[in-house]
Every structure is written in C-alpha cells, then in structure tokens.
Amino acid sequence: MLLLxxxxxxxxxxxxxxxxxxxxxxxxxxxxxxxxxxCAIAVAIVVYLMIQGVKFLRPEMLWTPAAAGFxxxxxxxxxxxxxxxxxxxxxxxxxxxPTGVAIAIWLVEYGRPAALARITESTIEAIAGIPSIVLxxxxxxxxxxxxxGFLSRTSEGxxxxxxxxAAGAMLSLVALPLIVxxxxxxxxxxxxxxxxxxxxxxxxxxxxxxxxxxxxCRPQVATGAMLGLGRIxxxxxxxxxxxxxxxxxxxxxGAPFPFNFLRGAGTTLTNFVYEASPTGNLNQPQKAxxxxxxxxxxxxxxxxxxxxxxxxxxxxxxWSH
Amino acid sequence: xxxxxxxxPIRRLKLEDPEPATEVLxxxxxxxxxxxxxxxxxxxxxxxxxxxxxxxxxxxxxxxxYGAKEAVKRVSLPVRQGEVLALIGPSGCxxxxxxxxxxxxTELTTSARLSGRILLDDVDITEIEPTLLRRRVTMVFQQPNxxxxxxxxxxxxxxxxxxxxxxxxxxxxxxxxxxxxxxxxFEEVKDNLDHPALKLSGGQQQRLCIARAxxxxxxxxLLDEPxxxxxxxxxxxxxxxxVKLRDDVAVVIVTHNLQQAYRIADxxxxxxxxxxVEYNSATALFGSPREQRTREYVSxxxx
Numbered sequence: 168m169l170l171l172x173x174x175x176x177x178x179x180x181x182x183x184x185x186x187x188x189x190x191x192x193x194x195x196x197x198x199x200x201x202x203x204x205x206c207a208i209a210v211a212i213v214v215y216l217m218i219q220g221v222k223f224l225r226p227e228m229l230w231t232p233a234a235a236g237f238x239x240x241x242x243x244x245x246x247x248x249x250x251x252x253x254x255x256x257x258x259x260x261x262x263x264x265p266t267g268v269a270i271a272i273w274l275v276e277y278g279r280p281a282a283l284a285r286i287t288e289s290t291i292e293a294i295a296g297i298p299s300i301v302l303x304x305x306x307x308x309x310x311x312x313x314x315x316g317f318l319s320r321t322s323e324g325x326x327x328x329x330x331x332x333a334a335g336a337m338l339s340l341v342a343l344p345l346i347v348x349x350x351x352x353x354x355x356x357x358x359x360x361x362x363x364x365x366x367x368x369x370x371x372x373x374x375x376x377x378x379x380x381x382x383x384c385r386p387q388v389a390t391g392a393m394l395g396l397g398r399i400x401x402x403x404x405x406x407x408x409x410x411x412x413x414x415x416x417x418x419x420x421g422a423p424f425p426f427n428f429l430r431g432a433g434t435t436l437t438n439f440v441y442e443a444s445p446t447g448n449l450n451q452p453q454k455a456x457x458x459x460x461x462x463x464x465x466x467x468x469x470x471x472x473x474x475x476x477x478x479x480x481x482x483x484x485x486w487s488h
Numbered sequence: 489x490x491x492x493x494x495x496x497p498i499r500r501l502k503l504e505d506p507e508p509a510t511e512v513l514x515x516x517x518x519x520x521x522x523x524x525x526x527x528x529x530x531x532x533x534x535x536x537x538x539x540x541x542x543x544x545x546x547x548x549x550x551x552x553x554y555g556a557k558e559a560v561k562r563v564s565l566p567v568r569q570g571e572v573l574a575l576i577g578p579s580g581c582x583x584x585x586x587x588x589x590x591x592x593x594t595e596l597t598t599s600a601r602l603s604g605r606i607l608l609d610d611v612d613i614t615e616i617e618p619t620l621l622r623r624r625v626t627m628v629f630q631q632p633n634x635x636x637x638x639x640x641x642x643x644x645x646x647x648x649x650x651x652x653x654x655x656x657x658x659x660x661x662x663x664x665x666x667x668x669x670x671x672x673x674f675e676e677v678k679d680n681l682d683h684p685a686l687k688l689s690g691g692q693q694q695r696l697c698i699a700r701a702x703x704x705x706x707x708x709x710l711l712d713e714p715x716x717x718x719x720x721x722x723x724x725x726x727x728x729x730x731v732k733l734r735d736d737v738a739v740v741i742v743t744h745n746l747q748q749a750y751r752i753a754d755x756x757x758x759x760x761x762x763x764x765v766e767y768n769s770a771t772a773l774f775g776s777p778r779e780q781r782t783r784e785y786v787s788x789x790x791x
Contacts, residue, residue, distance in 0.1 A: 361627045363593060364697065365645075368704045369623035374651035383636050483636045484686030488715075 200382070202383070220460020221357045223453040228260050229461070233414045233439075233449075241325065242451065245458050247415045248439035252400050252465070255410070255430075255435055258335025258401040259342055264392055266339070267346030272376060274347070275354040295344035299337075303408035306337040319430055320419050327411075334410040341402055342395025349394065354380060354388025358486055389476040393469045400465060403437040412438050414449075494667065533770070535731045541570040544707055544738045545590065545625075550604035552585050552594060559585045561762040563603065567708060572730060574753035574770070576743060578790065582762040583742045587710050591625035592618050608708070622753065626701035627710040631717055632693035634685035634700070639677050642685045642696060643667050646703040652699055670736075671699035672729050691722025698729065702737075708756040709733060711741040715748065727752050746786055749773050757780045 184192055219384055228244030236242040270287065278284040281411060310319055311328030319330035360443035365375040381388075411432025418427040434442075436458050441447050504760060533636055545567035552560040561581040567573055567590075575583040578610070585594060585762040594600040606613045613621055627720060634642050640657070648655050659684040664681075673695045685696055701709055711730065715723040731752050733739055743749050749756050749770065754771045758766045758781075766773060766782045777783045 219602075358631065358633065360631055361633045361635070363596065364627075364629055364633045364700075365635070366596065366625035367591060367622055367623075367629075367644045367710075368700060371619055371644075371650055372525040377651040378645060379635050411556060480636075483684045485636070486631065486633055486686065488688075 170315040180241070184273050204392055216456070216460050216463050219456035220463070221234065222456075224457040224460055228454070230458055238401070239451070242351060242449070242454075245436065245439045245443075245454065245461075248436045248458065249435045249461065249469075251410070251416070251433040252435040252437075252462075254331050254433070255335050255406070256396055256400050257336055258429075259338035259395055260392060262336060262339035263342040263346055263399075264388075265393060267395070268350050268381075268388060270343075271347045271350035271354060272380075275351055276372065276376060276380070283317060291344050291347050294340055295348075298404070299402050300342055300404035300408065302337050302340055303405040306405065306409045308332055309333075310336075317430075320417075327413040329409055329432050331431070331433055334405055337405050337409055338399045341398050341405070342392075345394040345398065346388075346391035349387045349391030350384055353384035361486065380393055386473075386477045386480045389473045395467055397466055400435070400462065401437060403441055406435050406438045407441075410434065410438070412442075414439075414442070515587065517555075535572075535734075535752060535754070538570045539735060541568040541754075543567070544569050544609060546605075546607040546610075547586070548605040548607065549592070550586070550588055550589065550602065550606060552582070554585075554597065555599045559762055560589070560759075563762075563764040565757055565760070565764065565767060567738050567740055568755075569707070570735055571754040572734045572739045572741060572752050573754045574741050574743055574749035574786045575759060576746060576756060576785075577759035577765075578747050578785070579744075580761075581759040583757075583759050584712055586759070587712055587740060587742050588627075590708065590710055591622045591627055593622075601615060623704040624704040624706055625708040625710060626704050627712065628694070628697050628701050628714050630686055630713040632690055632697055634688070634693050634696050636684070636686055638682045639668075639685045639688070639696060640664055640681040642692060643703045646700050667699045667703035668696075670702050670733070671695045671700055672725065672732075689722070691718050693726060694718060694722065695729065698726070702733075706737055708738045708740065711739065713742055713744060716744060723748070746774070758785060760785070 184195055187195070189401060225244070228246070229249055230246050231244035231245045233245055234241065234243040270291070274284055274287060307328050309315065310330070310333035311326045313326060315328075316326040318332040320327035361379065361383075362375055365379050366372075370378075383464075411417065412434055413432045416428055417432040419430045420427070422430055440455045440458045440462070443449045443451045443458065447454055449457075491743060503722075546562060547565040547567070549562050549564055550560060551558060551562050563582075563586060565573070575587060577583050584611050588594045589602055590613075594602060595618070608616065608621070608624065613625075614623075635645060637645070644655075644657070644660050645669075647660050647663050665674055665678075668677065673692060676692060677696075679681075685693065688696060694717075698709075698711075698714070699771060714730075715726055718726070727748065730739055730741065734754070741749075741753065753770045756768065756770045757764055758773065758777075758779075760781055766777060766779045768778070774786055775780065
C-alpha cells in the first residue's frame, strides 16, 4: 500500500503545478500532506511494533502454552493462541475461498435468472456490512441448536455452541464478500472476445472457465484470499463469542484426534493480545506486543505471497485493450 | 446459384484431389481490372483465380434481430471452399453479426434472434451441437487474443478434450507443430514454444490465433477484421496466409479495408444497414459495381 501511493505521486508530479490556479494548488498540497501523513502513520505502527516485538518476543513463546503463574516465565507463551489463529484461518478460508470463487463465477459468467443474481449481489453486500459481533451472536443461535451439536461440546443435552468449527464458519462469512468482490473484478477485466475465442474453437463454458478464466484470475483470487485471511486473523468479536476465548485449548474428551480440538473452545492471537493488554485479564503488555508482532509478521508474509502471484501473472502478460 | 454437381463426399477435402469447380468464375487477372467508373484506387490483386470452388455453407434468407433492431435483413450468400469471401460495408452494417451467426456465436447474446437457415454441407447448423459446429467453423477475432499461457499450450488447449489436461505434450507435439506451421508461425517460435503467448508481437499473436483456429481442423474459417489492429507488414503476412489457406478451408473475412478485400477476396459481399446490397466477384464488384450505393462506397463517398 505504501509503495503504491508513492508511485502514483511520482507520475502526477511530471506536470508542473506552477501554472495551476490557487485552489488547485491548495488541493494538491492537501493531497500530498494527507498522503504523507498516512504513510507516516503506517510506518510508525510497523516500526513501533517491530521494535517492541523484537524487544519482547522470545521464540519459546511460540511453543509454550499460556499457564497460570506469578512471574513472566511461569505464565508461559501463547502457543495455543498462535495455533488457534492458524486453525481458524484454515477453516475460514477453506470454506470462504471455494464458495466465494463459485459465487463470483456464477455472478459474472452466468448471472441468470437476473433477479436471483441481483438478490445474491445485495446479500453479499449486506454480509460485508454486518459487524462481526452481530455475526457472532447469530452464530451462537445457529451452533447452539441440537442439530449442530456434533460441531461443538455437548453435555447433558445442552449444546455449548462454541468451537473452532463455529468460529471458522462465521469467520468465513467475514472473508466471503472480499473474495467475491476481488474475483468478480478479475473476471470482469477479461475481455469478452477472449471467452468467445475459446467458445469459437468448440469449448464449453465450463472448460473455458476452468482452463482460461480461472487461471487468468489467479492474482485476484490470491488478493481476495489474502484480504479475507487478513480479516479472519484480525477478528476478535467472533473469537470471544464463538470460540469461547479460553486461554488454552479445551478439547472435547472422547472425540477422535483433530475433532477433539476442532469441536472444543480455544483462543487466537487477537484474543491473546486483548487479554494481555492492560485492559485484559492477564495484563502483560510485553506479551501483548510480542503476540501483536507475530500477527503483523503473518500479515506481511501474506502480502509478500500475493505479490509473488501478481508478479508471476505479469510475466504471462495481458491483452491490449 | 447453380446446384452442386456432386456433394462433397468427405468432410475434409484433399488439396491433391480437388473436386471440379462448380461454377464458372470470372477471370481474375488480365485486362484492366479495377477502377474505370467506380473510382476505386487500383491495387494489385495478390491472388489468381481459384483452382476450384465447392459450396460448403449456404446462408439462406437469414435475418438477425437484436431486440427490436434488425441487424441483418434477409441475406442469402454461398460460402465456398477454394475461395475467400469478403464481407465489406460501413460500421454497423451487420457484417460482423452475419459472420458470428455462421458458428452460432450470436446465440451468446441473449437478445439476438435469428431467422432463416444456415446450412453447412446441407445440414442446418441449428441441428449441429454448438461445440461441434464451432470446431468445424472456427473464428479469429479483431483483437489478437491468445490465452494467457505458453505458445504450445494455446494450441494444445484446442486439441485436448474440453477442459481435460490429458493427452501429454509429447503426443500433441506433431499436431501443435503442424498447426503453427500452417499459420506460418512455426519457424519464428519453434525455439520459444514455452514462452508466454501474450509476449509475442501483435502480428505473431494474431497468427497464433489463426493457428489455434486451424488446430481444430475446421472446414470454414471466419475472420473478423483480423488485421485492423496490426501494422502494414504483419497485415501483409496475414493476407498471404489467408490466400494460402483458401484451398484447405472456406474463408470468410470481414474487413473495413477495401484494398484488402480487393487484394485477397475472390467474392465480395457489400452490406449496408443490414441489407446485402451487392454480391459479386471481387474484380466485378470493385471494377464495375452494379449498384449505386456500392459504387459510392468503394469510391470512398461514404464509409
């Protein structure tokens, strides 16, 4: 994001503003100031977290679970939260990515009946606008139902309704609109005659979508997945309400291996940061910084991965419009 | 139009053993062809008379409506193998619509309605499954549009079954090479078959698109202003290629460029506002147009 802003500035600065009217020059000055201000804010956040993170992060925190104790060392690290973040991210994106891509394909390539397409479109927009705490509350209603009891802990006929499954499912709704929007944009940017060129050698719509359109949209799929993942690992409301926000894993006894954890409650890095911050129950700001730094590194790694996909796509080239 | 003396017995026609010409063609070269009364600028015809000509497609009283708008009005035309048919006319005259209806691409536009009949080897094309029809009648578009994959994969995609990835590179190699060769591209790209197709030059991209269209082993090749986005040199190369192809496939080309139509076409159809105004051999249509509107158009009075 930072780099993009700088580049557009350079291009705009080719033409001198000396001949412009006063209002235009003031406008330009405001643009510059705001641009630089936001750069400064972003840089400040990253640099500050880097410094704090490097200062407080101990590698063993990543594999030591949180524990009760009176000293810094006794209270352990945040391995459960770290793994928890990975789990909700995996579950959320595993649900959201195929669904989102499928919805985008249907909207752009088929979109009939038109009324249904319009309804789908506004539904997705509505989901994008719903605060995640509302989704979380709605999730508790759904996942506490007896029919979905197999997705969380059940004791004496009462469904607990809080689990990695429940949180992952609701978090996928947070990521879904971003994926749909990004993939739709990618599909819409492919000229119509490219599709027709494929139909004109006897290919079906399905074959064209699989072999031409989707591979072409790879960068947009990656961008959508990245934005969605960013939202998923950054969400706290759903974690607190639907994951139980315990400090450690609370596996369900008697269930086979991955399901005992996935059906149980847990925590994530965002929740750990919240709890470890001065307002939280743990009040260990140093560990909050360390966990926040790990979160930041994860987001930066995602950004880098998307950049690689985009760069690869650029090597393949695109059509002249 | 005279009826066929004998219908073509096989789908693909061998060059070595051409069917007898079904029609007497006007002498192409020879005495002062070109612009006596029409005012059409003389350009050299790059082709001689066709060796043979066999009717493959028959456009019979075809009209195409987009909603209430009639884009093509009761047009009848033959499409023959051994010849290049050029559709000319000002923008919006329906020539591209007519071309797209030949392989049922118009059906992709929801508002389009076609009436009349189009026959391919005496079979109504609405009775042929669209994907099969479009392998027999392939199309090249105005903008070069190779798929965003390697040169090799662009052709291999056409050769493979629908979305399948099967048929290994090795087995497809001869067919890919021959398609590229027929489009006159093989020598230029043979060392770079793995390079992305979209990094080729515009002219090479368009020839790759022609190679792609030929890889399906079509009987009819449709070209929608294939040179309009290209420089004169690439245009020349593609024109030569089209002329070479006319014996293997029936070629229909839509063009805005009258010189081009004159250079490469054997028959020319002039369309105006959806009507077929005049259909004749290229020399006759440009040299001594029958219709007033044709005369005005080829002399550049409107366009």
